[in-house]
Amino acid sequence: MANKVPTNIITGFLGVGKTTAILELLKNKPEGENWAVLVNEFGEIGIDGAMMTDQGALIKEVPGGCMCCTAGVPMSVGINALLRQKPDRLLIEPTGLGHPKQVIATLTSSQYQPYVDLKATIGLLDPRNLSIEKYTQNQNFNDQLASADVIIGNKVDQCTVHDVDEFNDWVTNQTPSKVFSKLVQNGSIPIEVLDIERMYDGASSQIEPHHHAHAEQEPQFELPPGEKxxxxxxxxxxxxxxxxxxxxxxxxxxxxxxxxxxxxxxxxxxxxxxxxxxxxxxxxxxxxxxxxxxxxxxxxxxxxxxxxxxxxxxxxxxxxxxxxxxxx
CATH class of the missing domain: 3.30.1220.10 (CobW-like, C-terminal domain)
Known part of the structure; x- marks a missing residue:
């Protein structure tokens, strides 16, 4: 490939609106550009890819847990298939229960450096969750936000003044500072955010002990003959x-x-x-x-x-x- 493919990871916890945000980005992508999306879901049945197919993007799914499991095989299979189609941009949506640091480590490895230009990692956050211990005490929730260069506070239309203040205080107190932050609704990420350069290199290539190996090959969702x-x-x-x-x-x-x-x-x-x-x-x-x-x-x-x-x-x-x- 003559040119590296600009790539963004769009991370965030369950229910924060990642898929909605990607759908909005696909609707607003430059005319004539061909975008690809790698979707990872915790469940074994692929849903997000089906939603995105309607937008005409190149879609690959890695269901059944975190895409970095099995030494990155499921993710690599999906990325390689998409890169062969020479997209103008690649978006990667890890599961809401996933570990973005391992995804970053894979994309910045020697295997992908000649082909992938990893831009800013975008973390979506529902400001309401900052006041709920169930989220703030969850390691995945914190890992996702720590890995993000850009923080998008989504669903602001459903937030109270207190929620907005909590979000602004949280962003202000981050060390190192986030490159960009904004409150939005309906997943409306400004498209120019995708071209912000990646700032953080502290990605670990180690998979946590509680990580499981899931899909070891490309997912096949077709029903067996005769099955309802x-x-x-x-x-x-x-x-x-x-x-x-x-x-x-x-x-x-x-x-x-x-x-x-x-x-x-x-x-x-x-x-x-x-x-x-x-x-x-x-x-x-x-x-x-x-x-x-x-x-x-x-x-x-x-x-x-x-x-x-x-x-x-x-x-x-x-x-x-x-x-x-x-x-x-």
């Missing part, structure tokens, strides 16, 4: 996930599905689903359900639930299959 659906579970770092992939021939009643998702108490829910009103992306965070229509057709529906408590997956599955009209 598949279910996959994952756990680690104090969280549990369960995901379902359902055949494209099955459709949900939009209103019934919305009601079910609204009633779920899980910390994080994502879905891309065929409904009687078309294909929709559902995103649940902090008890709020957001919906976006997609132009996908003939797509396999998928849903992922993440929570810090082990949930009654069998009961949830029964409800989900009933809504989809799947008889067992």
């Amino acid at each position: 659906y598949i279910r996959k579970e994952n756990k680690g770092q104090g969280y549990f996930s369960c995901g379902w992939l359902l055949g494209a021939e099955y459709s949900f009643d939009f209103d019934e599905l919305f009601s079910m998702l609204s009633a779920l108490t899980a910390e994080r829910v994502k879905a891309v689903v065929n409904t009687n009103k078309g294909c929709y992306a559902f995103n649940v965070a902090n008890g709020v359900v957001s919906v976006n229509e997609l132009s996908l057709e003939g797509f396999e529906s998928r849903l992922e639930v993440i929570d810090s408590q082990l949930m009654p997956w069998n009961d949830l599955e029964s409800i989900l299959l009933k809504l989809a009209g799947i008889e067992l």
Whole structure:
């Protein structure tokens, strides 16, 4: 490759709005440019990539935990596949439970230095979380923010004056100082932020002892012949996930599905689903359900639930299959 590909890591904890931010960036990218996105999810069923496919970007997914596991094999497979397509920019979204320092270490290694121009790491933060011990005492939450050159306080429209003050105080007290910070809503990262140079080199290449090896090859989400659906579970770092992939021939009643998702108490829910009103992306965070229509057709529906408590997956599955009209 004659030119290095400008690359940004966009990190942040569960529910902070990383996928929404990337979708906004894709909508506002320079006309004629071809962008690529590597998506990592804690769950075993890929959701974010399905949401982004509608924006015409090159997408690769690494499901099933942190992409740096198994000595970086899953991440390297995804990056290599995207770089071969010579994108004008590469965005990398680690899981909300991931460790960005290892991702930085991989991208700055001798393997990728000739091909990747790693720019500023962008950390998304919900200012409300700075007042909640559950987040401020979480090592991943702190690691993600410490690794970021740029801090974007997202969801400011849902924040109180106290939340905004906490964010501003937090940014002011950071050592070393952050290069740039801004409060936004709906994940509206200023596109010029992507070209800010990376400042911090303190990336560790060591994987923490509690890290697990997950996917050892490229993910395959297609249903086996004759199967109506598949279910996959994952756990680690104090969280549990369960995901379902359902055949494209099955459709949900939009209103019934919305009601079910609204009633779920899980910390994080994502879905891309065929409904009687078309294909929709559902995103649940902090008890709020957001919906976006997609132009996908003939797509396999998928849903992922993440929570810090082990949930009654069998009961949830029964409800989900009933809504989809799947008889067992």
